[in-house]
Amino acid sequence: MTLIAAQGLGVSYGAMAALRDVDLVIEPGEIVTVVGPNGSGKSTLVRALLGVVRPSAGQVTRRAGLRIGYVPQRLAVDDRMPLSVRRFLSLPDRRDRDEMRAMLDKVGVPGLEDRQMTALSGGQFQRVLLARALLADPELLILDEATQGLDQPGTAAFYQLIEDVRRETGVAILMVSHDLHVVMSASDRVICLNGHVCCQGQPHVVTAAPEYRALFGLGTHGTMALYQHKHDHAHDACDHDHDHDHTPAHGTATQKDPAHAG
Numbered sequence: 001m002t003l004i005a006a007q008g009l010g011v012s013y014g015a016m017a018a019l020r021d022v023d024l025v026i027e028p029g030e031i032v033t034v035v036g037p038n039g040s041g042k043s044t045l046v047r048a049l050l051g052v053v054r055p056s057a058g059q060v061t062r063r064a065g066l067r068i069g070y071v072p073q074r075l076a077v078d079d080r081m082p083l084s085v086r087r088f089l090s091l092p093d094r095r096d097r098d099e100m101r102a103m104l105d106k107v108g109v110p111g112l113e114d115r116q117m118t119a120l121s122g123g124q125f126q127r128v129l130l131a132r133a134l135l136a137d138p139e140l141l142i143l144d145e146a147t148q149g150l151d152q153p154g155t156a157a158f159y160q161l162i163e164d165v166r167r168e169t170g171v172a173i174l175m176v177s178h179d180l181h182v183v184m185s186a187s188d189r190v191i192c193l194n195g196h197v198c199c200q201g202q203p204h205v206v207t208a209a210p211e212y213r214a215l216f217g218l219g220t221h222g223t224m225a226l227y228q229h230k231h232d233h234a235h236d237a238c239d240h241d242h243d244h245d246h247t248p249a250h251g252t253a254t255q256k257d258p259a260h261a262g
């Protein structure tokens with residue numbers, strides 16, 4: 001049963017349309033990654049799914065009683081205000097001490113309960129954010145560039161943890177990521193966003209799509225080379241028939257509105 005769906009979703013800030021005509025479905029247990037350039041509406045999409053910005057068009061439908069865990073891009077904690085990890089984990093719902101201890105163990109930062117949030121390293125901080133999200137026993141975990149600021153090993157370890165959590169709990173995951181390693185290795189499905197959905201499908205299919213390549217090029221940070229099969233022919237961004245508008249299909253990249261892809 002679908003956890004969350006957006007249909008014809010549009011979000012505007014004043015006169016500026018940040019998102020338009022976005023269709024998205026997340027099923028239980030799947031890992032979906034949203035990629036897109038800066039300003040392409042990724043965080044806006046997350047905020048609309050969370051219900052903190054109101055759609056200007058279309059709608060978001062959540063399964064009744066859906067529990068969502070959210071790990072933001074960053075969280076500013078005022079260093080003049082004391083806030084221990086223990087207190088942070090109990091916001092907004094009070095948590096049992098044993099439950100907190102077990103969760104910190106699980107996310108790989110045992111024994112940090114009495115530390116100040118402002119005294120944590122970037123990697124520890126993100127794991128504590130994840131612990132807090134998981135304490136709500138979510139059916140859907142939303143990660144908005146949750147590894148920003150972490151180095152490559154820290155990022156890899158964080159996403160390994162996410163995969164472990166998915167395997168153990170069956171939680172569905174929607175993540176925004178700039179890290180193409182993650183996109184290629186961990187996602188069941190990728191959505192390429194640029195104000196609208198340019199293309200979506202399985203990672204290897206999306207990364208071969210002309211819309212994706214027009215946005216990211218062929219060798220972003222060299223990572224593509226690790227995963228892509230060899231292409232010995234050029235893609236023309238307009239060499240596909242784009243009159244169709246599929247619902248997301250595993251194994252197929254679906255394209256929309258290629259005129260805006262690059």
Ligand SMILES: Nc1ncnc2c1ncn2[C@@H]1O[C@H](COP(=O)(O)OP(=O)(O)OP(=O)(O)O)[C@@H](O)[C@H]1O
Nearest residue numbers: 013014016018036037038039040041042043044045
């Ligand atoms: N609160 C806001 N008020 C006005 N404009 C906003 C607001 N939030 C975002 N925008 C604008 O909406 C567009 C999409 O922003 P959004 O943060 O969703 O993009 P993004 O893909 O997450 O970007 P990034 O990769 O840089 O984090 C941008 O042009 C941004 O300036």
